[in-house]
Amino acid sequence: MRYSELANLYRSLEKTTLKTLKTKFVADFLKKTPDELLEIIPYLILGKVFPDWDERELGVGEKLLVKAVAMATGVPEKEIENSVKDTGDLGESVALALKRRRQKSFFSQPLTIKRVYNTFVKIAEAQGEGSQDRKMKYLANLFMDAEPEEGKYIARTVLGTMRTGVAEGILRDAIAGAFNARPELVERAYMLTSDFGQVARVAKLEGNEGLARVQIQIGKPIRPMxxxxxxxxxxxxxxxxxxxxxxxxxxxxxxxxxxxxxxxxxxxxxxxxxxxxxxxxxxxxxxxxxxxxxxxxxxxxxxxxxxxxxxxxxxxxxxxxxxxxxxxxxxxxxxxxxxxxxxxxxxxxxxxxxxxxxxxxxxxxxxxxxxxxxxxxxxxxxxxxxxxxxxxxxxxxxxxxxxxxxxxxxxxxxxxxxxxxxxxxxxxxxxxxxx
Structure with missing residues (x-):
């Protein structure tokens, strides 16, 4: 599944303030999501990479992100930083830098959701000496192959500034709508596991019966009473x-x-x-x-x-x-x-x-x-x-x-x-x- 499809969803979500429309857009996207991506897509839709309870963090700040974009595009760091002062959004400035990129990789390939996610995982797991340089190179490789709109949302995901207005309630209702599941069972499964990825996969593959069977799992926090x-x-x-x-x-x-x-x-x-x-x-x-x-x-x-x-x-x-x-x-x-x-x-x-x-x-x-x-x-x-x-x-x-x-x-x-x-x-x- 192409990352551009997810970027199109983000753009549609940004354009409306209506919760019903947002829920419909997310539900329609979940319907066409391949089974093997269902556990990661809900969090990407929320503008995250991992659940809150996962201790992995990307550990990338604005300066490192700007360096990665400069490396990928040839646009000087200072120009990108000045652009942010005008746009007020590093994601928009990344998109502008990608439009101005001096050259594109000869071996450029369209980004897939799986590749973007796997790169995020590599960034989160980069530790020790030289880890910042490795993180920058991982990001630069993504930006080299990214279209401007894709780069904007990659940057926003990395910085946790997605701005699509999708919160847990919309995602919960979208999962129920996408897979004809009872909302109260989706809610129950999420309250017990705090894992929308698991809930979405169970809702699609096992339906209401599967959701009703979801139980407490050690390692996945229960939402507190x-x-x-x-x-x-x-x-x-x-x-x-x-x-x-x-x-x-x-x-x-x-x-x-x-x-x-x-x-x-x-x-x-x-x-x-x-x-x-x-x-x-x-x-x-x-x-x-x-x-x-x-x-x-x-x-x-x-x-x-x-x-x-x-x-x-x-x-x-x-x-x-x-x-x-x-x-x-x-x-x-x-x-x-x-x-x-x-x-x-x-x-x-x-x-x-x-x-x-x-x-x-x-x-x-x-x-x-x-x-x-x-x-x-x-x-x-x-x-x-x-x-x-x-x-x-x-x-x-x-x-x-x-x-x-x-x-x-x-x-x-x-x-x-x-x-x-x-x-x-x-x-x-x-x-x-x-x-």
Whole structure:
């Protein structure tokens, strides 16, 4: 399949603001996509190369991209940079440079989607000494064979600036429309796997029955269940039917831990792979989680003097650190407070009531200074819960979570089965003056 066909889709998507038309364009494209490309096309349509949870990154910035275009076209780097000042879009400037290219390769061949994708993979996997030069040459080889419109969208994909207005909802509806699948089954499969490529392939080749069979997979994060706000402890208790599990709401970063034997992967709430940044939690998971194959959720908290929690920003600093991690372990120690279990040794637990999941979690974890269970109080008493709430605030935590004891885990859903209780801040009227 030619890359020019994908470029034509991008152009059509840019020209309309109507979601219905965008959905139709994407669905029509998916219908004609060969089976072997179905796992990669959804992400390219979104303007990405890999799912958010895939730790591979292209690692190409504007300067390296400009160098690659200059190498491919003979147009000086400075001219391309000046063009960006006029167009406001490096993709458009790449297209202009390709129109002005001094010469085209004698052995030039039309670009295919597979070749473009495989080149992106090579770029992402280029590591070590000389990797920047290799990345530049890989890109230059693409631009040598690219038509101007193709070059524009290759550049935008590399920089993550596609601008077609296609988000997850449109892609989900397009997959359902393309393959006559039930939208709720497409949604369910995506919530369990966070993988549109797999969902599209199953929808086409196995239909609704295949989508219904999609299960949780270790290594593919489940979309997190979300909570609504509650006015206070009493309101939360009433919403829960008079009895609830109250847990400390930690001021940290929510994570999902996947263990498959000695392999442990940790995903952030946004499904980013943050495994490398917290090796001490990886080692603790191997020793403290009793199941060989397990998925648990918790809150990663930075710990300060006297064991008091430090603000959320400290955890973000751990996530962002790629080098000198040992130094950061000393400067910003962290602990993981687990509050849910979603899978254990082949058994999916998301349809199990929360009361039972908490029991299973307790059985599955051997607590130590690195991994603990979230502190919990199950009560029918508003007074008891209020006291617990005040204690949580005094300890430096955000507040409480209230959870229905009979609630199943609903991936991606923000409902009233989980409620968050924290102090109400003063309302502010603000104007954004920079972004």
């Amino acid at each position: 979300l909570a609504q706000n509650a006015a206070g402890v009493k309101d939360a208790l009433m919403e829960m039917g008079g009895e609830a599990a109250f847990e400390i709401k930690y001021d940290g970063a929510r994570v999902q831990v996947h263990r498959d034997g000695d392999r442990v992967i940790i995903y952030s709430r946004r499904l980013e792979n943050v495994t490398r940044s917290i090796p001490e939690i990886i080692e603790a998971a191997k020793s403290q989680l009793k199941h060989e194959r397990i998925i648990v959720e918790g809150e990663l908290v930075a710990v300060g003097e006297g064991g008091r929690p430090r603000p959320f920003q400290y955890v973000l600093r751990r996530f962002r650190r790629k080098y000198n991690i040992e130094e950061m372990i000393e400067r910003i120690p962290v602990e993981l407070n687990l509050f849910d279990i979603l899978y254990a040794d082949g058994e999916a637990l998301i349809d199990t009531p929360f009361r039972e999941r908490r029991r299973r979690l307790k059985e599955a974890v051997e607590e130590n200074e690195r991994i603990k269970l979230a502190v919990q109080l199950v009560t029918k008493s508003a007074e008891e819960a209020e006291k617990f709430y005040k204690e949580a605030l005094e300890l430096g935590h955000e507040g409480l979570m209230a959870k229905r004891l009979d609630a199943v885990y609903e991936p991606g859903n923000r409902g009233k089965k989980w409620l968050k209780i924290k102090p109400t801040m003063e309302d502010l009227d603000l104007v954004i003056i920079g972004a």
